[in-house]
Amino acid sequence: MRSPSRVVPFTELSRHDVGRVGGKNASLGELTNQLGAAGVRVPPGFATTAEAYDELLDSGELRERVRALIDRLHQGAPLDEVGEAVRALVLAQPLPAALRDAVLTAYARLGEQVGRKDPDVAVRSSATAEDLPEASFAGQQETYLNVRGPDALVEACRRCYASLFTDRAIDYRERMGYDHLAVALSVGVQVMVRSDLAGAGVAFTLDPETGFPGVIVVSAAWGLGETVVSGRVDPDEYTVFKPSMKDPALDPVIDVRIGAKRLRTVYADSGLTRTVETPAGERHQRVLDDSEVRLLAGWAVAIEEHYGCPMDLEWAKDGLTGDLWIVQARPETVQSRRRAATLVRRRLTVTPPGPLVTGSAVGESIGQGPVVLLDAPVDLDRFPKGGVLVTGITDPDWEPVMKRAAAIVTDHGGRTSHAAIVSRELGVPAVVGTGNGTQRLRDAQPVTVSCAEGENGRVYEGLLPYEETQTDLTELPATRTRVMLNLADPSAAFRWWRLPADGVGLARLEFIVAHQVKVHPMALLHPERLNGHDRHVVDRLTEGYLDRGEYFVDHLARGIARIAASRWPAPVVVRTSDFKTNEYAKLLGGRPFEPDEANPMIGWRGASRYYSDGYREGFALECRALNRVRGGMGLTNVIVMIPFCRTLGEADQVLAVMAEHGLVRGENGLRVYVMAEIPANIVLATEFAERFDGFSIGSNDLTQLTLGVDRDSEALAHVFDESDPAVVRSIERLADLAHRAGRPVGLCGQRPSDDPAFTAVLVAAGLDSISVAPDSFAAVKRHVARAEKELRSPSVGKE
Numbered sequence: 001m002r003s004p005s006r007v008v009p010f011t012e013l014s015r016h017d018v019g020r021v022g023g024k025n026a027s028l029g030e031l032t033n034q035l036g037a038a039g040v041r042v043p044p045g046f047a048t049t050a051e052a053y054d055e056l057l058d059s060g061e062l063r064e065r066v067r068a069l070i071d072r073l074h075q076g077a078p079l080d081e082v083g084e085a086v087r088a089l090v091l092a093q094p095l096p097a098a099l100r101d102a103v104l105t106a107y108a109r110l111g112e113q114v115g116r117k118d119p120d121v122a123v124r125s126s127a128t129a130e131d132l133p134e135a136s137f138a139g140q141q142e143t144y145l146n147v148r149g150p151d152a153l154v155e156a157c158r159r160c161y162a163s164l165f166t167d168r169a170i171d172y173r174e175r176m177g178y179d180h181l182a183v184a185l186s187v188g189v190q191v192m193v194r195s196d197l198a199g200a201g202v203a204f205t206l207d208p209e210t211g212f213p214g215v216i217v218v219s220a221a222w223g224l225g226e227t228v229v230s231g232r233v234d235p236d237e238y239t240v241f242k243p244s245m246k247d248p249a250l251d252p253v254i255d256v257r258i259g260a261k262r263l264r265t266v267y268a269d270s271g272l273t274r275t276v277e278t279p280a281g282e283r284h285q286r287v288l289d290d291s292e293v294r295l296l297a298g299w300a301v302a303i304e305e306h307y308g309c310p311m312d313l314e315w316a317k318d319g320l321t322g323d324l325w326i327v328q329a330r331p332e333t334v335q336s337r338r339r340a341a342t343l344v345r346r347r348l349t350v351t352p353p354g355p356l357v358t359g360s361a362v363g364e365s366i367g368q369g370p371v372v373l374l375d376a377p378v379d380l381d382r383f384p385k386g387g388v389l390v391t392g393i394t395d396p397d398w399e400p401v402m403k404r405a406a407a408i409v410t411d412h413g414g415r416t417s418h419a420a421i422v423s424r425e426l427g428v429p430a431v432v433g434t435g436n437g438t439q440r441l442r443d444a445q446p447v448t449v450s451c452a453e454g455e456n457g458r459v460y461e462g463l464l465p466y467e468e469t470q471t472d473l474t475e476l477p478a479t480r481t482r483v484m485l486n487l488a489d490p491s492a493a494f495r496w497w498r499l500p501a502d503g504v505g506l507a508r509l510e511f512i513v514a515h516q517v518k519v520h521p522m523a524l525l526h527p528e529r530l531n532g533h534d535r536h537v538v539d540r541l542t543e544g545y546l547d548r549g550e551y552f553v554d555h556l557a558r559g560i561a562r563i564a565a566s567r568w569p570a571p572v573v574v575r576t577s578d579f580k581t582n583e584y585a586k587l588l589g590g591r592p593f594e595p596d597e598a599n600p601m602i603g604w605r606g607a608s609r610y611y612s613d614g615y616r617e618g619f620a621l622e623c624r625a626l627n628r629v630r631g632g633m634g635l636t637n638v639i640v641m642i643p644f645c646r647t648l649g650e651a652d653q654v655l656a657v658m659a660e661h662g663l664v665r666g667e668n669g670l671r672v673y674v675m676a677e678i679p680a681n682i683v684l685a686t687e688f689a690e691r692f693d694g695f696s697i698g699s700n701d702l703t704q705l706t707l708g709v710d711r712d713s714e715a716l717a718h719v720f721d722e723s724d725p726a727v728v729r730s731i732e733r734l735a736d737l738a739h740r741a742g743r744p745v746g747l748c749g750q751r752p753s754d755d756p757a758f759t760a761v762l763v764a765a766g767l768d769s770i771s772v773a774p775d776s777f778a779a780v781k782r783h784v785a786r787a788e789k790e791l792r793s794p795s796v797g798k799e
Helices: 015-034 051-059 060-075 079-092 098-113 152-165 167-176 225-229 242-246 290-307 396-402 420-427 488-494 509-517 523-524 533-542 546-568 581-586 616-632 648-660 679-683 685-691 699-706 725-740 755-764 774-792
Strands: 007-009 047-048 121-127 145-146 186-191 198-202 215-222 237-240 254-259 265-266 273-277 311-317 324-331 342-348 357-360 366-373 389-393 407-410 431-432 446-450 458-463 468-470 480-486 504-508 572-575 637-644 673-675 694-698 745-748 769-772
Touching: 007 098, 015 051, 015 121, 015 186, 015 290, 015 324, 047 098, 047 121, 051 060, 051 098, 051 152, 051 186, 060 079, 060 167, 079 152, 079 389, 079 533, 098 152, 098 186, 121 152, 145 152, 152 186, 167 396, 198 225, 198 290, 215 225, 215 290, 225 265, 237 242, 237 290, 242 290, 254 290, 254 546, 290 311, 290 324, 342 366, 342 774, 357 407, 357 420, 357 523, 366 407, 366 431, 389 396, 396 420, 407 420, 407 446, 420 431, 458 699, 468 581, 480 488, 480 546, 480 745, 480 774, 488 774, 504 509, 504 546, 504 745, 504 769, 509 546, 523 533, 523 546, 523 616, 546 572, 546 616, 616 637, 616 648, 637 648, 648 673, 648 685, 673 679, 673 685, 679 685, 679 699, 679 725, 685 694, 685 725, 694 699, 694 725, 699 725, 725 745, 725 755, 755 774, 769 774
Parallel strands: 366 389, 389 407, 407 431, 480 504, 480 769, 504 572, 572 637, 637 673, 673 694, 694 745, 745 769
Antiparallel strands: 007 047, 047 186, 121 145, 121 186, 198 215, 198 311, 215 237, 237 254, 265 273, 311 324, 342 468, 357 431, 357 458, 366 446, 446 458
């Protein structure tokens, strides 16, 4: 009979050893042995085996005693009592001498390998059933950091073994149908990366909220990674576009969001670790620069390609050497399980008042119920099923309560926090990182928690009505007419990636400027014209930017890039800014730069601004942002569209200004469209077609200016009609003249969503595309298919 193998170095393990050392340690072995050629660095270490765990269970009749306690659970004993009793049994049982000796011998060899006696190590639990495609055991067992010396190592191993029986782990195995004693635990011992002196975090090879596969999302905070995984901090988040990584000349980092990072975990003077406040000067600094983000993203892609599935990684940066390391890798198990063919959407059916609190949205659902304000987990009978859990932060002890909640709200944490991870697994909407949820919300207060409005989650007063729709995307018909999307909010763009749309027919810059830039571009360039208050706010917003114009370009480019990435490589038509003067004036610092106009709707807007002295510098910033997205980030699917272009002379001047700033029509595949929303665009369609590559009909303005009706007038609402013969004939004439010139024509607007008959008019006119709001896409796709079928029918036109 061979002697049991109790300890194995990572260099002798592969991903096929899950049954022997658990998913976590098997993956570290696989990375060590197979990904080194791709440059992936993994700290050295070793793992105890399932045989060693069995040896522990066979000592002191531990197996029989644990089974007896589990039987009590099946007979109705409370979970927390059973879990506590099992953990106490395991902790009271000494490690078998042979196992202890094997661990300490391997530890001594590890010290020799790295040239340090008693090296500081991370001691991690790895269950033999974890990280399987059908199961997610992540975070259920314990990890101990900065463990030094033989005695501390043995104690950490014992505590890891006991953590196989945390309340969450027991409950999860019960739900998944696993035999508690058939799941073994391996302990991984890995040299510490001194990220306490730098930073650490996680990386997903898809967007963790929506499952969008085109990006790598890296989260980062100062100090050891424990604060990110536990959700105690709001981390930085960097989004990397995978296709652009193939060209080293491109910048694939399409979005950067700086988190508060209020806390950091560092080495303790005595003991393991401690959590301290981050110095104020570092909270708003980036943890990683673009080159480091790109290196991690490159590793993530290599690991994903090697495993053949989306991956969830943990990384750390050594503050002594500056080196980056991968310290864990596991298959992503939430988004990869979703049915890609079914799109489920929920939306509020009323316009809500302002939210009580906001934070990061987890999931895409809506939940509601009475607030249950807690600062610690409680017995299940004290938490009403369907309550809204509101607390500072969660950890695995909260999970039985979280399963009963209709929604979850936390003060702290980001999209990779414990609360976020568990909420995704449970399918419960959560708003994390509110900062003040426990202060603003009252116990028993009825609230609606909405995660269905983009990346910002909102908590509203009262139980607001909402609806749910399910669309089987495989049943949507094919159409000749392209059906595209209207998008404005970059944070929501990834949510719609599963829709089989033909691209984005209208991406509005106004939303990005108002909600992400937040400042009038001319106010950034000429702060001397601002009053004291506005200048102070602008100073605070642009802190860290020596060039304030660069602040505008950065934020605008990132917003455009997220929308463009969501549909790559399909076309994305980005309309340059089309605020009216009264809307521009409402932006921060906007008042000194905008005239008072009696009728802003037909005033200084669109193309007329771009070449004028009053806004030419602001338009230059827009051009810089568009150039960065197309040329710098490689998102050449972006088509630029000019709104409200009244004359041929204006068209020539705008194109000349664009060329001055690097946007030359035809270069690098750049296409420039024009909005067709003025009768002059129809009358001179042939001449406009010589200057532009396509047309997009703005039906509201075209109707207003064709019929001479103020579209906002209640008294004339009955006259305003996009299907009026004068408007329809204009659309038909434009389509005919544009097609003769070889130019496509589309329409972006709400009317096709509300009126199938109007959709049929557009199809009959021969429009190449119709662009609608995402939640109307399925209905309009069906309307278009029906209209095309009727158009082909020989009975059309007969009595």
